[in-house]
Amino acid sequence: MSDTVFALATPPGRGAIAILRLSGPRTDEALDALGAPSLKPRLASLRTLSHAGGRIDEALVLRFPGPNSYTGEDCAELHLHGGRAVVEAASRALVALGLRPADPGEFTRRAFENGRMDLAQAEAVADLIDAETAAQASQALGQLGGRLSETYTGFRRDLLKALALVEAEIDFPDEEVPDNLACTAGPVLDGLIADLNAALADAGRGERxxxxxxxxxxxxxxxxxxxxxxxxxxxxxxxxxxxxxxxxxxxxxxxxxxxxxxxxxxxxxxxxxxxxxxxxxxxxxxxxxxxxxxxxxxxxxxxxxxxxxxxxxxxxxxxxxxxxxxxxxxxxxxxxxxxxxxxxxxxxxxxxxxxxxxxxxxSGADFPAVTRERHRLRLEEALAAVVAGRRALDLAPEMAGDDLRRAAEALSRVTGAIGVEDILGEVFSTFCIGK
Ligand SMILES: Nc1nc2c(ncn2[C@@H]2O[C@H](COP(=O)(O)OP(=O)(O)OP(=O)(O)O)[C@@H](O)[C@H]2O)c(=O)[nH]1
Ligand SMILES: [Mg+2]
Structure with missing residues (x-):
């Protein structure tokens, strides 16, 4: 089970309100200890927060029980008065209660790990925070809503269809194997190659x-x-x-x-x-x-x-x-x-x-398949593997299977379906603390 973390979700410094966010199994315990026990889920309650005999603030407190929260874990928000001393006192109390300051991007990382969003959507959260133009914000919102992920799901569906045909032929070989495959899996792969090429030709748009x-x-x-x-x-x-x-x-x-x-x-x-x-x-x-x-x-x-x-x-x-x-x-x-x-x-x-x-x-009617270099590299890898698989189809179907599996792996790394460990750090390290 993961530990419980907290972070300032609003910009540091003076402000009308500062929001401290909590996530993890000890969230409710921390709320109890601060003087905000048994809150109704997702309803704002005004409470006097205190710790070790000292008053911290009059704050609006929200509780989001898991799994229907941003991270999928028990979460809470303390809407404090936005002064440094108040935020510091609340943070000290949370540390004394055994909570840990969150790493950059840790809330969104937890959301990803708990299946609340895929990797492309997690990237979109960072993009939306960084967005400075209307076009950037609208692209990030589309990606957050799953529009980029849908494209890859479509590619993968075609690929898995071809792979299933290839494997059926390998499992039940007969003398007509190569001819059959050329007729069944061939057109599926040809269509996919055309789609991947089109996505790559358009790759500059989302990145730009x-x-x-x-x-x-x-x-x-x-x-x-x-x-x-x-x-x-x-x-x-x-x-x-x-x-x-x-x-x-x-x-x-x-x-x-x-x-x-x-x-x-x-x-x-x-x-x-x-x-x-x-x-x-x-x-x-x-x-x-x-x-x-x-x-x-x-x-x-x-x-x-x-x-x-x-x-x-x-x-x-x-x-x-x-x-x-x-x-x-x-x-x-x-x-x-x-x-x-x-x-x-x-x-x-x-x-x-x-x-x-x-x-x-x-501007373009279709949502781009690439909004950052990481997506483009994976697409290029997938295309190369599909092209190799298509070639192998006529000669040695068992080799085509390997190529198509490599292509599927490359595509699923964009949304983080499998084989993602090594890219997690790269994606989340660019986040700000509190997201
Ligand atoms: N009358 C007039 N002079 C201009 C205009 N634009 C630039 N100049 C003058 O042309 C000279 C060169 O301008 P710069 O903008 O430094 O030219 P540049 O292309 O950056 O030159 P380098 O940095 O040397 O390559 C300066 O004396 C400017 O004042 C213009 O629209 N009208
Ligand atoms: Mg000049």
Whole structure:
């Protein structure tokens, strides 16, 4: 049986209310000892809490008997007045009563271990707490509601169907084995391979919503990248001077555009330089431009096509800067917007263009099958194993069985159905205390 833990569920510091959460078999015993015995389940009761003769607080106390609680164990909440001294006194009393401060994520870990949620849902709890944009919150809520898990359950169902067919053939072999399997399990696996490929092709969407869509400013030196960066992030974050080669480091800023999280990066102007510091800056600028989902090719009047052209991909946006000085004719072969950070011209249009691009790339009718790297790696593993299994089907069905079992294992690791011990630590270590 597990021990009984407690943690502050609200942010530390001064506040109107601080909530201490308790979970474990000794919860009721602790409530009795503090002066809140025999509470009705799930009803708030006002009680004077005290311990060892000292009053702690007038608090609202809630009792959630297991198994219908967040963790599945007996749980309680003490809604205290939110001062440090009160919270400290209550925590000291709980420790004196034999309770232990919870580890980060321990409440949700217990919920997972007691079957109250699967691993993908546990991750969604952390995502929802960290959500800063509407899109992140809505994705986390969908995942918490089981939408990501349903996708994997569907994949697994197809896989187990094929596996059952393969095993039936192995158990009851006859001379027509390979032909039979190719007809029965083959189409099921072909369909699954198509589904897994589609899920992987769409894999960036969920991860980008969660972690931020990467936009990089690239261009010649003095093109006006840092000026534009400052205008978009609405503060003087980057140094701007008339000296070519001012920016060297990559400068990142997190912002929200159209309800989506974006990481915008300012970079060194792309040119060959004998200066080792600048050359390193240019190398980093190139690496960033390669990884990003979108490059804004920043170009001042009179700038040559130069190296920036090598990095701009189809679908990228050409931003023609310094429109107050001169107005270059926009090219016909790609989207372009003229801006001036001096007059503010074009900045709203640029913002709208980016918002439309984010909506195009990040919204989708289907719930994504991947919202973090862990899911993508497991999907890739499952796909490789299913492809191997499909190939083996025509040659040696007993080997196909092994491949399909490996694929099932990879898929079930996403929701934590089996073989999860080694990934538990990784998932729960990123949680905050009290969740
Ligand atoms: N008139 C005018 N000048 C601008 C505009 N944008 C930038 N400048 C000027 O152009 C010069 C270079 O601007 P930066 O923003 O530092 O250019 P950069 O592309 O970051 O340059 P590097 O960091 O050297 O690669 C500065 O003197 C800016 O004041 C604009 O819209 N209008
Ligand atoms: Mg700059």
């Amino acid at each position: 919503v969660r972690e931020g869509y990467r936009i990089v400013l690239i261009g010649e030196t003095n093109a006006g990248k840092s000026s534009l960066f400052n205008a978009l992030v609405a503060r003087e974050a980057a140094i701007v001077t008339p000296i070519a080669g001012t920016t060297r480091d990559v400068l990142d800023a997190d912002l929200v555009i159209g309800g989506y999280a974006v990481t915008l990066s300012d970079t060194a102007g792309l040119r060959d330089s004998a200066d080792v510091v600048e050359a390193e800056g240019v190398r980093r600028a190139r690496a960033r431009a390669e990884q990003a989902e979108l490059r804004l090719w920043v170009r001042a009047p009179g700038d040559p096509d130069g190296v920036a052209a090598d990095y701009a991909r189809s679908g990228d946006l050409l931003v023609l800067t310094k429109a107050d000085i001169d107005r270059a004719a926009p090219p016909l072969d790609r989207d372009a917007i003229a801006v001036s950070t001096e007059t503010g011209e074009g900045l709203a249009a640029l913002h709208d263009w980016i918002a439309a691009r984010l909506a195009r790339d990040l």
